[in-house]
Each structure stands twice: as C-alpha cells, then as structure tokens.
Amino acid sequence: MSTDQPSKPLRISMTHLGAAGWEITDGRTIVLLDPFPSRIRYKGKAFGNTDAPSYPGDHRPVYGLDDPVYSDIEEIDRRIRGAHYVLVSHSHFNHCMDVPYIARKYGSKVIGSGSTANIMAAYGVPDAQIYAVHGGQDYQFPELSVRVVPSLHSPLAERHYFDGDAVPRNLKVPMRLGEFAEGGTFAYLLRIGGRQILMFGSMNFIEREVEGLRPDAALVAAGKARLHLYDYTGRLLRALGHPKLVVATHWDVQAAPYGAPQDDALAQAGTFVEEVRRTSPQARVVLPRHFETVVLEPDE
Template sequence: MLVKHIRDIIINVLVFVPLFISQIAFGQSQQLELKYLGAAGWIITQDSLVVLLDPYLTRLKLDSPASDSKDTRKSYERSDYFQSDSALIDKVIQKADYIFVHHSHFDHLSDVPYIAKKTRAKVIGTESTCNILRAYGIPDDQLYEVQGGEDYIFEEFSVKVIPSLHSALRFKHFFDSRVYKDPPGAPLKIADFIEGGSLMYLIRFDTHQVLTMGGMNFIEKEVVGLTPDVILTGVNFSRNEIFNYTGRLLTATNFPKIVIPTHWDNFRVPYEFSQQKAIEDKIVPFIEEVKAASPESRVIVPEHLKSFVIKSTK
C-alpha cells in the first residue's frame, strides 16, 4: 500500500490525513473532500458541489523512459490519436459541475471532452482549451474562456484566475507560444494538445481558499499577497529548475496551513502500479523543502483515487 511506503520513508515528517483532520476540526464543521486522480487531476467536493481540476484518468502508456516494462498495455507515440478510457472514467466520475483546466497538454485536457459531454460540466480554461473543446462538440454555454486576471463569482464559490508559466521542461529549453485561435480538427493526436498558455486558480469555497497549480512554475508577482489555506503544489522534477521554488512560493502565498503535492506521480502507468520511486525522488525532498520554508505548514501526500476530508469551522 502507498500509505505504508510513505510511512516507512517519512513517518517523522508527514502528517497523515486522519491525524491532521483531528487537529484542525473543532466544533461544527463543513468538509472539503479531495480525491487525487494522478498527474494534476483532482476531484474537490463541498456538499453537493463537485469541481474537477485537470481530470486525466486514461494514463496512456506513452513510449518514454517513464514507461514500465511490466505494463503490457498498448504503447502510444505522440503522433497517435488520443482516445479516452471511457470505462475507467465512468467508474470514477459520475458527476461534475465545473472543470478547471490549467493548460491544454494531453495530461491535463485530453479526457475533458468526454467528461464534459458526460456530465455537462462548465469548463474554465484558456482560449486554446476552449477551442479544443469546441472541436469535440462542447457547446459555448459550457465554456468560460479566460486569460488570467478575471475574478468571477459563481453560486457556490468564487475564483480568481491567475496568469502563470508552464514547467521549465527539458532543462529550461521548453518554450511553446502556439495557441488555437480557432477549433482544430478533431480527434486530436497526442502531440496536438499544445500548452496554449498556463493558468493557476484561487478557488474560494465557503470555508477554504484553495490555490491550484497545473505545473512546477509560477509568476511571483501574481501570487504575492494571496492567502490560501490550502495549496496544491506542483512537485515534479522540473521544479528544481526554478530558483528557490518551494520557499518563494510558500512565502509569497503567506505560508498556507495545508500543502498538498500534485503532478508528482508517474502518470504513464496504471493506477495499481507502485509510485514508490516517485515518492522517494520527489515527495521526500519536497517535504524537507516545506519543512525548511514553512515549518507550521502541514503536508498531506495523497493516494490515487482515495478521498480525504479537510474540516474547518465556519
């Protein structure tokens, strides 16, 4: 079990979810439930409201060094057409009211067309994100096209849309300024899911402010002064290309009480495969970084498809 592996490695550092909840829940409380979908994907539930972030569940066996020789599924190249694992999605996602997309790469957006059609959820994303969804037949009344700087109120929450930067992939050589000004031809090949600009979101629920990231980079001036109590922090290797990434991020956002790693797993293998190496190589060093930069913050390491609850008093 993943929890056992985590306990063996970082028992003196990690604050486990049940213990953490008992420490912060006092009196009458309202819960925020989170479930990690892998990559940068999440289900966040408050009462009857269901919000998805970058829901990517198909987890293609993409031909790369990150593939596992024990994975006997079909291998894909970036030149192949993408097809969602609809059976798996149907098992995990029955309802969604809103979907937030940080950028348009396949590991963030490619399952959204199927999910948006299935649930009729409203989707918030960049021009490129929305044009890709239009290509798949998602109607305009389901789409909110944003560029960063918007601050919108909805019935159950409000959201500040924050301009951001993509992770510094390929040792800082990644750069892609392409956007889709019009809907491309669908279906798309894996490589056709371009970045199309990057965003962060500050989602203000009734009892929590959650700052979300879809990668391992940020624009410091855009997050300075924010006061989230929960931050979903990108924790893949490319964070090491950014100067004092964890320290600057936590300082700029006023040392959030709850720090949750995201986009840290090997999302090219099925859910049942071990993530032990990712824990050792990414999570353990990150926890030490948090401990040094914000010792009062609590780190919660999520398991795939396992829900945990954060409670607080109104």
C-alpha cells in the same frame, strides 16, 4: 442557489486523481482540476519526458506524437462520479484530453485558455459550458468563485522546454497527441464552502501574481522539474503567507496505470515535503496517493 458563502466553513474534501488531477467538493458542488484518468502511454520528447515506461501486464497502446489519441472511457467512468465545474491549467493532453468526455457527460462548466476552449468546442462541448479566460479574471458563479491566476509551465527538459503554440479553432478530431499545445498556463484560486484553495497544475508560478494571496490550502506541483527553479518551494510559500495546509500534486509517473509502483516518484516528492517543512514548519503537508482524500475540517 445563493451566492452567499456559509458563515462557518464547510468540510472540504480533496481527492487526488493522479497526475495533476483533483476532485474538490464541499459536499454540494464538485469541482475537478485537470482530470486525466486515461493516463495514456506515450513516447516522444515534445513534452520533455522520456518514453513511456512499461509495466508487467500493461498492454495498452503507446501513442506517438502523430497518433490520434482516445480517452479511456471505462477508466473515466470508474473514477469520475460527477463534475459541476472543470478547471484546466493548460491544454497539454495530460491535463485536457479527458475533459471533453467528462464535460459532455455531466454538463460541466469548463474554465481554461482559448486553446482549452477550442478543444472543448471541437469535441462537441456546448458553447454555454465553455469559459475561455486569459488570466486575471475573477468569476462569481452561484456555488463558488474562481480567480484565474496567470502562471507558467514546468521547466521541463532541463529548462529547455518551450511551447508557445496554441490550439487552433475548428481542428479535426480525434486530435493527434502532438496537437495538444500548451496554450498558456493558469493556476486557480477556488473559493468554495467558505474556504480558499489555490491549485497549480504545473511546476512553476509567477511570484507577483501569487503574492498576497492567502489560501487555506495550496495544491503545489511537486515533480522534479521544480528543482530547476530558484527556491521554488520557499518563494511560493512565503508569497502565500505560509498556508496551513500544503498538498503535493503532479508528483507521479503519469504514463503508468493506476496501481503501478510509484516508489521513485514518491521518494522524489518526499524531498518536496521536506522543503515545505523547512519553509513552513507550522503547516500540515500531505503527499497524497492516488484516490487519497485530504480533508479540510470546518474547525481547522
């Protein structure tokens, strides 16, 4: 396949998979970010969250930090149609735990931290599919290029969040929920089909690392943890030169199954939409529901 980018941009489709998950395609190549169809119920404070909410009819198991966790294979098979590449923002379970199954099933190339790489290897993803990065890499692949942008995790637990741990090599599987350490956090600048899409999987960024990037679209994490950061939305959009398309991500209650009410989370994310409108009045801003596809048209 040619490394040339098309002279006219292709139509880019971005489908929200819930949590921080996305499927992005130019009609030729499928790229996933942080796919998490399992949406497991969990309890424990290590991730800054309260215990899993319960919904009528949701009889799924609740995982504690010491419990081995298992992907919901049926749900993944139902929701994921392919993956040439999987980008992983960090190795917490809700970004990483479903990636080994997907990567093995589709032969996907997986890009992520050393911790992400160790998880992939432990679950039997072949080394040839694993790309461990530190941040700062700008890799050219045949169908696309991807710049790994050093970033930061959401300031969960009222800014008390800290996870300096890494996932070791040669760990035993199945992993326990609490073993999915952060391992460092990245954003990704994906260049595909003549477009640039900047993707975040967590509510934070390093201003100097994004300053001067000029993406056509930015997927910006919109959970309420962002409110613990100084002028999160304003600083980010100004540093990026006001992208013309801004899409909210990571806004939902991710322990709730697909189809459960998300009214409170949507109302909260609506305040992010207002922040974007105040900062970048010319931008198109989208708060996507699960499996909604946001399209970047060639003439847009």
